[in-house]
Amino acid sequence: MKFVKKSVSDEIPTSSMADIAFLLIIYFMVTTTFAATRGLDFALPEEDDQPPVVEKEEAVLIQIQPGGDLLVDNKPMLITDVLDYLKPKLERNPKKPVIIRPDQAAPYGAMVRVYDELRRGAKRGVEVKNISIPTQREIDRFWY
Template sequence: MKIKKPKVSEEIPTSSMADIAFLLIVYFMVTTTFAATRGLDFSLPPEDDTPPMVEKEEAVLIDIQAGGIYLVDQKPMLLSEILEYLKPKLERNPKKPVIIRPQPNAEYGYMVNVFDELRQAEDKIGMKVQNISIPTQREIDMFWF
């Protein structure tokens, strides 16, 4: 009697490979997010219990109120006018401190708008605003005079 040997396939079964591959593609497509990973950098000075005192009159104070009202040294201004106002002051004193002080009920976005505008000073007026400060309420309570 002849015994039949069972036939063993020499090939790797690849029929389901495409299914697996597309399953993986769908998984990655669903889970991937092109997250916003850019922003404005804001370097903080080292914490100092006795920060250098700046006379309020020496600095330019940008007061931001709710609804996007900008008061620069108490004068209402448009965002685009701030750098023009700062230019002569920076020409006299390149280290002129600029203080951004948003009111507690002002929207955060307006603070970012002002900070972004000041950071673009080099491109727009040819001078860098070297000294930008955004004091917090605690710092204002502690050091504001």
């Protein structure tokens, strides 16, 4: 009986590699989302039934109107002028609290813009160290 020895190729078949590679590429391209992964950090104060008493007249109050306009210490002001207004006050008292109080009907974006502007003050030599955004419940409980 005659045996025929089949010669086996010692190469790895790579003809389908390109298909597999492109399938993987298409999978990752379709499922990849470039999500926004950055934002402004906002440290929340410890919940306390007896908050430290701050004299109301010591703080600068920034009110955000329903349309997004600002009232700083009850005076209408553009957002670009807020740091100039705060500068002399913070030079006298670097720890001067600044309270942001948005109206319940104001857009959230207006609050973020004001907070961003205050945080950016440090680069312009007006560092606002004490920014507070009280919630309505805190205002009802502690505002006087």
